[in-house]
Amino acid sequence: MNFDLLPIAGAAAIALAAAALGAVAWRRRRAPAKPAAAQSPANTAVLDTLTGLPALASFERLVQERCAAVEKAGRDACLLAIGVDDLRLLRDDAGAACAERALAAAAAALRGAVGATTLLARIDADAFGVWLDAPREAGEKLAQRLVQTFDAPLDVDGRALAVPLSVGLAVAPEHGGGARLIGRAAAAMQAVRRSGGHAHAVFDARIDATHNEEVLIARELQHAVVKRQLELFFQPRIDAATLKVSAVEALLRWRHPTLGLVSPARFIPVAERHGLIETIGGWALDAALRQAAAWRQADVKLRVAVNVSGMQFRQDDFAARLERGMKAHGVPADGLLCELTQAVAMENTEATRKAFARLAALGVEVAIDDFAAGAAGLAALAHQPVRELQIDRATVAALARSHDARAMVESAVRAARELGLRVVAEGVETEAQRDAAVRLGCHQLQGYLIARPMSARAVLMWAADAASTLAQTMPSAAFKDTLPMVNPGAQHGFAATRISLGR
Ligand code: C2E
Ligand code: CA
Ligand code: CA
Numbered sequence: 001m002n003f004d005l006l007p008i009a010g011a012a013a014i015a016l017a018a019a020a021l022g023a024v025a026w027r028r029r030r031a032p033a034k035p036a037a038a039q040s041p042a043n044t045a046v047l048d049t050l051t052g053l054p055a056l057a058s059f060e061r062l063v064q065e066r067c068a069a070v071e072k073a074g075r076d077a078c079l080l081a082i083g084v085d086d087l088r089l090l091r092d093d094a095g096a097a098c099a100e101r102a103l104a105a106a107a108a109a110l111r112g113a114v115g116a117t118t119l120l121a122r123i124d125a126d127a128f129g130v131w132l133d134a135p136r137e138a139g140e141k142l143a144q145r146l147v148q149t150f151d152a153p154l155d156v157d158g159r160a161l162a163v164p165l166s167v168g169l170a171v172a173p174e175h176g177g178g179a180r181l182i183g184r185a186a187a188a189m190q191a192v193r194r195s196g197g198h199a200h201a202v203f204d205a206r207i208d209a210t211h212n213e214e215v216l217i218a219r220e221l222q223h224a225v226v227k228r229q230l231e232l233f234f235q236p237r238i239d240a241a242t243l244k245v246s247a248v249e250a251l252l253r254w255r256h257p258t259l260g261l262v263s264p265a266r267f268i269p270v271a272e273r274h275g276l277i278e279t280i281g282g283w284a285l286d287a288a289l290r291q292a293a294a295w296r297q298a299d300v301k302l303r304v305a306v307n308v309s310g311m312q313f314r315q316d317d318f319a320a321r322l323e324r325g326m327k328a329h330g331v332p333a334d335g336l337l338c339e340l341t342q343a344v345a346m347e348n349t350e351a352t353r354k355a356f357a358r359l360a361a362l363g364v365e366v367a368i369d370d371f372a373a374g375a376a377g378l379a380a381l382a383h384q385p386v387r388e389l390q391i392d393r394a395t396v397a398a399l400a401r402s403h404d405a406r407a408m409v410e411s412a413v414r415a416a417r418e419l420g421l422r423v424v425a426e427g428v429e430t431e432a433q434r435d436a437a438v439r440l441g442c443h444q445l446q447g448y449l450i451a452r453p454m455s456a457r458a459v460l461m462w463a464a465d466a467a468s469t470l471a472q473t474m475p476s477a478a479f480k481d482t483l484p485m486v487n488p489g490a491q492h493g494f495a496a497t498r499i500s501l502g503r
Contacts, residue, residue: 059121067177078139319358333363393427
């Protein structure tokens with residue numbers, strides 16, 4: 001079986017097809033503008049009602065005119081796309097009205113920073129555009145200054161709110177004019193956001209390729225569910241003490257007709273940015289429950305861990321949908337585990353607090369995926385109903401050679417023990433990593449050394465042999481004192497009792 005996923009960046013077919021798409025994605029989410037925009041006379045700016053700034057349609061027209069003028073004059077000019085980071089978090093935590101006032105305050109602060117005569121507009125729900133009639137160096141300086149200025153919190157209704165910025169810069173005429181120039185500055189801004197935000201970047205060909213590829217993926221991904229191109233693979237995780245399968249993690253795969261198997265690491269973030277995660281994540285959850293139910297019907301009580309995107313988790317009806325799915329498929333709460341990233345679990349917004357409370361009421365356990373921040377991070381999670389910590393693959397990879405990694409795992413295990421959490425070592429690839437993880441007290445192991453992600457059918461075949469194979473491969477000296485070994489002689493064929501739920 002081929003488990004290698006195609007690294008789709010660089011696929012020539014995509015690059016070619018994507019080039020034709022140009023600034024389509026950019027036009028997907030326009031800033032709210034007055035409906036009369038299209039009919040307004042050419043010399044009247046259509047204003048955004050919230051900020052009083054020109055809206056996108058007017059800005060495009062003005063930028064088009066100014067681009068023509070600088071090109072004629074043989075000068076360069078800059079277009080800055082300025083995105084307010086994390087506006088969604090603020091909306092979840094403090095409400096839509098507060099988020100709107102924060103955006104209006106940001107618009108006022110930007111006006112103060114760029115001066116009264118500079119062309120400033122609202123170009124998206126959470127982004128502004130600035131036309132700067134000056135060469136690239138001046139544009140970069142302004143971008144840097146804006147990012148730094150917004151380090152200081154803004155005063156919104158007497159509250160000090162952090163409103164960090166991501167700024168993308170495109171240069172006219174080199175990077176085009178009008179809508180194309182704005183789209184390219186916005187693509188640079190999105191690239192900044194993808195790498196964490198709170199910085200600036202100048203548009204280049206690489207950003208263009210990534211942006212176009214993303215647009216193409218998003219367009220095709222929309223139809224992936226209907227076209228039945230999505231699949232779940234399952235990766236077993238074992239209990240370090242008993243060597244029994246404690247759970248399987250459901251991992252999405254997109255079987256694309258020309259690209260082959262596409263990794264979720266590539267398409268999940270795209271789905272999140274393009275409003276597709278509810279459909280895709282909803283499908284994955286339902287498919288995982290369906291498979292869990294099928295296994296249970298075959299008397300295999302296998303707990304299924306599902307990855308839940310922050311965007312799904314924050315949805316008002318996430319827990320209600322989960323409950324409906326569990327009822328419809330007849331899967332009890334302990335047949336399921338929700339994996340959340342640490343960043344989402346630590347958000348502590350109104351939306352996440354509610355979601356945690358509802359999951360706790362349902363009795364569904366939550367695991368923290370890719371836990372890497374040590375005991376301090378754990379303290380921040382102590383108030384959430386989390387039951388499991390998964391040590392991320394990078395830390396596990398460093399275990400055999402890095403004292404820091406070992407110290408981090410040791411302190412996480414100690415703190416987890418106090419809080420009654422179990423600890424899973426993820427991405428275990430070598431025996432040295434496995435032995436170190438077990439010696440440090442990790443309760444469960446997952447990784448290529450134990451098993452690769454596989455189809456649901458393959459899980460049963462693997463499990464039939466797993467206990468005896470693992471027992472033969474794992475009786476290393478490091479386990480003598482810590483691991484009660486299963487007796488390989490006692491294994492006979494596949495039995496549901498050997499596949500049991502974790503603690
Ligand atoms: P993750 O939750 O950290 O999942 C573990 C990833 O590490 C999986 O990659 C798995 O195949 C890989 N892996 C497991 N053991 C090893 C190992 O020993 N060595 C190495 N090098 N890799 C190992 P995958 O399947 O490509 O998934 C990537 C990420 O995509 C997942 O990371 C998860 O964050 C996300 N994802 C997968 N399925 C879903 C889903 O249904 N919903 C959501 N929201 N995200 C998903
Ligand atoms: Ca996971
Ligand atoms: Ca993980």
